[in-house]
Amino acid sequence: MIGTAKFIGLARVSSREQEREGFSLDVQEEALERYASRKGGEIVKLFRTAETASKEAERKSFKEMLAYARKNAKTLTGLLFYKVDRAARNIFDYVELERLEADTGLEVVYVAQPTENTPAGRMQRRMLANMAAFYTEQQSIDVKEGIARRVQSGLFPSKAPYGYLNVRVDGRGLIEVDRANSLKVQRIFELYATRNNTLDSLSAALIREGVTYTDSRPEFVRSTLHNILRDRSYVGEVFYQDQWFPGQHEPLVDLTTFSRVQTLLGGKTYNAHSSVYGSNLIQCAYCGHPLVAEIKTKKTKAGPKEYRYYRCSRYNIGDHPKIRLNEIALDKQVLELFDSMHIEDEKIRAWVVKVLQAKTKGVGEMRVEHLEELQRQQRKTQKKLNRLVEIYLGEEIEKDLYKAKQAEFKKRQDEISLQIEAVQRQGSEQSDLAVKTFELSQGLKEKWVIADISEKRRILEILCLNWTLEDASLVGTMKKPFDVLIKGLSVQTTRGDWI
Numbered sequence: 208m209i210g211t212a213k214f215i216g217l218a219r220v221s222s223r224e225q226e227r228e229g230f231s232l233d234v235q236e237e238a239l240e241r242y243a244s245r246k247g248g249e250i251v252k253l254f255r256t257a258e259t260a261s262k263e264a265e266r267k268s269f270k271e272m273l274a275y276a277r278k279n280a281k282t283l284t285g286l287l288f289y290k291v292d293r294a295a296r297n298i299f300d301y302v303e304l305e306r307l308e309a310d311t312g313l314e315v316v317y318v319a320q321p322t323e324n325t326p327a328g329r330m331q332r333r334m335l336a337n338m339a340a341f342y343t344e345q346q347s348i349d350v351k352e353g354i355a356r357r358v359q360s361g362l363f364p365s366k367a368p369y370g371y372l373n374v375r376v377d378g379r380g381l382i383e384v385d386r387a388n389s390l391k392v393q394r395i396f397e398l399y400a401t402r403n404n405t406l407d408s409l410s411a412a413l414i415r416e417g418v419t420y421t422d423s424r425p426e427f428v429r430s431t432l433h434n435i436l437r438d439r440s441y442v443g444e445v446f447y448q449d450q451w452f453p454g455q456h457e458p459l460v461d462l463t464t465f466s467r468v469q470t471l472l473g474g475k476t477y478n479a480h481s482s483v484y485g486s487n488l489i490q491c492a493y494c495g496h497p498l499v500a501e502i503k504t505k506k507t508k509a510g511p512k513e514y515r516y517y518r519c520s521r522y523n524i525g526d527h528p529k530i531r532l533n534e535i536a537l538d539k540q541v542l543e544l545f546d547s548m549h550i551e552d553e554k555i556r557a558w559v560v561k562v563l564q565a566k567t568k569g570v571g572e573m574r575v576e577h578l579e580e581l582q583r584q585q586r587k588t589q590k591k592l593n594r595l596v597e598i599y600l601g602e603e604i605e606k607d608l609y610k611a612k613q614a615e616f617k618k619r620q621d622e623i624s625l626q627i628e629a630v631q632r633q634g635s636e637q638s639d640l641a642v643k644t645f646e647l648s649q650g651l652k653e654k655w656v657i658a659d660i661s662e663k664r665r666i667l668e669i670l671c672l673n674w675t676l677e678d679a680s681l682v683g684t685m686k687k688p689f690d691v692l693i694k695g696l697s698v699q700t701t702r703g704d705w706i
Contacts, residue, residue, distance in 0.1 A: 212248025214239075215279075216287040217272050217294065219256040235289040242287060242318040250287065269300060276307060285314035291332060292339030301336040305329075358447040361455030368440045369431075370459055382456045389459050391418050395427070395435055396460045400467050403660075406432050407500060436468050453611075462618065470625050484663040485537060485674075491519035492677040493528055501531070517676070532679055540681040541667070542655060578627065585623045592616045 218235035232255055243250050254272045276286060286304070288294035294317065295301040308315045314324070320335060322328035354364045363382060367373050370392040372383045391413075398404050398412055406429045419425040435441075442465045443458035444451040489498045501516045515534040521527050595616065599609040655663070667674065671683040 212243065212246045212284040213251045213282060214243050214246075214248060214285055214287050215252045215254070215272065215276060215283060216243075216250050217254040217256070217268070218289065219268075219293050235293060238289055238318050239287045242316065246284075248284060251283070266296075269296075273303060273307060276313060277311060280311035280313055283313055285316055288315070288317050290319045291317050291335040292342070295336060295339070296343060298336060298340045301333070301340075354447070358445055358452050361445060361453055363440070363445055363454070363456075364447050367456075368438055369435060370441065371456060382454075384457050384459070391420075392435060392441060392459050394418060395432060396441070396464055396468060399432075399436060399471065400464050433472075436472060439465070441465065462621070466622055466625050469622075484660050484667065485517055485534070488664060488667060489517065489674040489676050489681070491521070492675040492682070494519060494521055496520045498676060519676075528678075530676075530678060532676060532681075536679065537681060538655075544681075544683070545655070581623055581627045585620065585627070588616055588619050588623065592620070 216236075216239040218232045218239065220232055220235070236253065236255075239253070240250060252275060254268050256268045272286075276283065286307075291301070294304060294315075304315050307313060317332070317335075320332075322331050357380075358364050362380070363371075363373075367382050370385055370389040372385045374381050374383050394416070395409065395413070399409055402412070404412060409432055410427050410429065413419075413427050414425075418427075420427045420431065439451050440446065440454070440456075441458065441460040442462050443454050443456065445454040445456075446452075485498060485500070490496065491498060496519055498517045499520045501518060505512055505514060516531045517534070517537065518531040519527060522529065522531075592613065595609065595612055598604050599606075604612075658666070670685060672686055674681060674683045676682070
């Protein structure tokens with residue numbers, strides 16, 4: 208009787224090659240429907256996995272089909288597949304189908320590869336499943352080997368990074384420099400390495416210069432800039448399986464500039480805004496998120512003028528208070544704070560200096576240890592370089608390998624030297640910065656105005672455990688011994704010059 212047999216089916220095609228060979232979803236579905244019709248029944252549920260689906264999506268469809276079959280086994284006649292290799296990606300999936308057949312009594316049918324439900328028929332299906340699994344595994348190995356050979360020849364394993372183009376030449380995938388975007392990449396490195404920019408100010412600088420990411424997404428967001436500045440592809444290398452390999456593409460950035468940028472990034476995901484001292488240092492009292500800086504340029508009779516404002520990073524979300532504080536108002540409150548810390552008594556001043564020197568001793572010792580470790584690494588690398596020369600002179604290695612290893616060791620030396628320079632720059636100034644900050648706090652108004660951004664930021668970090676902005680008022684939790692110096696910070700009750 209028509210409609211008495213009820214089947215579920217699965218149609219799967221995982222590549223364009225299979226579609227060209229006649230395994231398209233439409234072909235499979237028509238074959239499954241014809242089989243169900245010949246058996247006097249219908250397909251009550253059909254699972255489809257398109258060729259563009261990921262392995263996770265294919266696995267999900269397969270699991271959903273098994274779950275549906277077990278749940279409705281009493282009302283179903285069987286499961287339909289076009290071929291064994293369309294049913295299961297591997298032996299484990301095929302075993303799941305055999306287990307389902309044994310547990311529920313549902314017949315599993317491969318319409319283009321009919322076999323009897325006998326020991327001989329089951330052995331034949333298992334052989335087909337093994338052949339399919341072998342083909343899939345071998346194909347995976349071939350693809351990986353092909354990618355590895357591509358990397359070894361100096362080509363990117365997949366899509367080229369921003370600034371380069373994937374092109375086809377005589378049927379081979381090669382890399383060319385994108386003349387327009389490569390100039391943008393070079394400008395990004397130049398601005399970060401030489402203009403005292405961070406990710407925030409760099410993004411703003413690119414906008415001012417009219418440098419856009421794409422036509423649809425003009426702005427270079429922080430994460431994009433960070434990824435570009437960290438990408439060794441721009442010095443001529445290729446990334447594959449957690450390693451960098453020499454590439455054959457044209458470098459966009461010289462190694463000296465790239466190394467300087469890495470040191471300036473300092474291993475952090477994002478740097479604080481270097482053109483303003485408070486960005487990401489102050490938290491919003493309303494929601495606890497950091498304040499970010501906005502730099503707006505306004506036209507005046509004297510020419511363009513920059514205005515700096517602080518607002519919460521969640522300023523535009525929901526019913527968050529719409530408060531922005533300009534840097535002039537922030538400066539005023541900081542100076543009020545320093546005024547409240549002034550001490551007339553010389554004995555108390557001497558005691559504070561003694562306490563600060565004791566507290567900064569540990570920091571100085573850590574810096575010395577860091578410097579000694581870097582110097583140890585430098586000596587170790589030099590020994591390796593000397594040993595390499597000995598091996599080469601002894602004709603124990605080929606010239607090409609010698610040059611490659613020599614370049615590797617010298618690059619490592621340059622990296623360590625740059626780190627040593629960065630540590631030494633901090634040197635004695637950083638070791639007694641807390642003492643200098645206290646001394647400055649006793650008469651800071653004139654000096655604060657002429658201090659640069661990094662100095663202001665370090666001073667605030669030493670003075671306070673944390674800073675928050677409550678409405679328009681800056682509130683700090685002072686560190687010891689500054690907490691005993693503070694007399695109180697004046698709180699503005701009017702809008703003043705904040706907006």
